[in-house]
Amino acid sequence: MTRTRSDGRSRAGEPVKQLRLPALRIRQGRGRDLYSFAIDGKLVPQIATVSRIRRDEKTRLHGYQRPEVLNHVAAIRRYIETDDSPLLPNAIVIAFDDRVRFEAGAADPGSPEYVQSGTLVIPVTDGPEHDRPGFIVDGQQRCAAIRDARIEQFPVTISAFITNETADQRSQFILVNSTKALPKGLIHELLPGASGALPVPLRVRQLPATLLERLNFETGSPLHRMIQTPTNPTGHIKDNSVLRMLENSLSDGALYRFRNDEALPYTGQMFTLLCSFWAGVRDVFPDAWNKPPRKSRLMHGAGIISMGYLMDAIAHARQDDEGMVDKDEFAADLKAIADDCCWTEGVWTFSDGVTRRWNDIQNTPRDIQRVTDFLLSRYRAVGR
Incomplete structure (x- = not known):
């Protein structure tokens, strides 16, 4: 009792x-x-x-x-x-x-x-x-x-x-x-503030979840409050799309060199590089920026992930000794291919002969690969 x-x-x-x-x-x-x-x-x-x-x-x-x-x-x-x-x-x-x-x-x-x-x-x-x-x-x-x-x-x-x-x-x-x-979104939002032993799949996502949190909630970020999470439900960009973009870059892209596997990762440098790139994207594609995915495929999963691969390619070509690229450098290379992109109107013509209206692009592995290959081929064609 x-x-x-x-x-x-x-x-x-x-x-x-x-x-x-x-x-x-x-x-x-x-x-x-x-x-x-x-x-x-x-x-x-x-x-x-x-x-x-x-x-x-x-x-x-x-x-x-x-x-x-x-x-x-x-x-x-x-x-x-x-x-x-x-x-x-x-x-x-x-x-x-x-x-x-x-x-x-x-x-x-x-x-x-x-x-x-x-x-x-x-x-x-x-x-x-x-x-x-x-x-x-x-x-x-x-x-x-x-x-x-x-x-x-x-x-x-x-x-x-x-x-x-x-x-x-x-x-x-x-x-x-x-x-x-x-809900996966809830776990992803909690991961940056979690401590102690976590299963390997969750530990792997803790770093990209931390970067996502900074991109979404730090006022200096070009993606400030644009990513949809449980505490920011009005964001236009799906959190999982941003996580996939970050994971790809951390695996073997521009962010890899900042991982510092022997100690704490250099998240400050990662955040700076990401802000420089997405600020460049914002400036070059203002008509496609911060709109619902149904109105802009740049804000769609296929756009976010494929642009992440383009970020890696530009950074690989332009990174200085400290691994950094500034916003203007990113913007210069993005402007060179801007007229070929169909984020809000027009028709994509891919190298395999497939054509797609801008709003027919889907968040599938095949469409993501097609858009990625198109962006990278156009980037290389203009001299990089």
């Missing part, structure tokens, strides 16, 4: 109640502690909230959770309101801050050394939601369903860890949800 008491204080200094819950402390990995306990699901909103993903006025990223999926919440609610002995066996995952503490109980000589029984002490505050000691990392839809369900109580299992680092919470959120149908 849950007991409360009022010794202890909140961050604001006022007395708070405490939940004292029987729990197991389980030692995992390199000294990480996991806490397992049961609680009435109706009480979870008193100790934990959902950290919604958003950006503040300075474009700093906060939170990591997507909005509630109402249909999913409603389905779970209908299930737990039935008389068919509903069962939710999967644990809800909560990240607590250091106001939560574990009081170890008497050691059991027969128990493994990695597990310890005791009591988890959790403060319950009456203040705003953001002052709750916990954030729900996984299980927000189940918590919402139990919260709204017409039932008196519904005990659930909680798996919890204690950390004050938002980056740690984001990493755990990504790891817990990496095998579920979590």
Whole structure:
């Protein structure tokens, strides 16, 4: 049975109640502690909230959770309101801050050394939601369903860890949800601020995701707020198109030389080079710039990715000893082929004899390759 008491204080200094819950402390990995306990699901909103993903006025990223999926919440609610002995066996995952503490109980000589029984002490505050000691990392839809369900109580299992680092919470959120149908855009937006061990496929995308974030949210970027992400839904350019462009260049293009595999990558130089190129593109193709893809194939996946390959080719020819090319140099080479490009009108005539109206270009490997080959051949034909 849950007991409360009022010794202890909140961050604001006022007395708070405490939940004292029987729990197991389980030692995992390199000294990480996991806490397992049961609680009435109706009480979870008193100790934990959902950290919604958003950006503040300075474009700093906060939170990591997507909005509630109402249909999913409603389905779970209908299930737990039935008389068919509903069962939710999967644990809800909560990240607590250091106001939560574990009081170890008497050691059991027969128990493994990695597990310890005791009591988890959790403060319950009456203040705003953001002052709750916990954030729900996984299980927000189940918590919402139990919260709204017409039932008196519904005990659930909680798996919890204690950390004050938002980056740690984001990493755990990504790891817990990496095998579920979590929107890729949400993962990509969270990756730059994640820390700790991540699966190899996510580690590979962390650097391009960091560059995408800078291109999208730094005011000096020519692509400022033009890339569509969960916190910037009105952008015209799909985030995945920009990621593919960046990954290609990091693999064997203009950005490769800045990777510095022995230490931290030179993201500042990468960002500068990218800004120089896309500022040149903006100046040379103003009529095709910052428009929806249906009105400009330059802003389309095929345009973004193929122009990335052209950036690599120009940079290869023009890079100075430090690997840099300025905006005017990029613009000069882009102007030489500008009349051959059909981003908003006209017909492309490709080397394989295929012709396509400008708005018939699709985001397929074949069309991307055709546009790329066309741009590179025209670039080489004018003397580079």
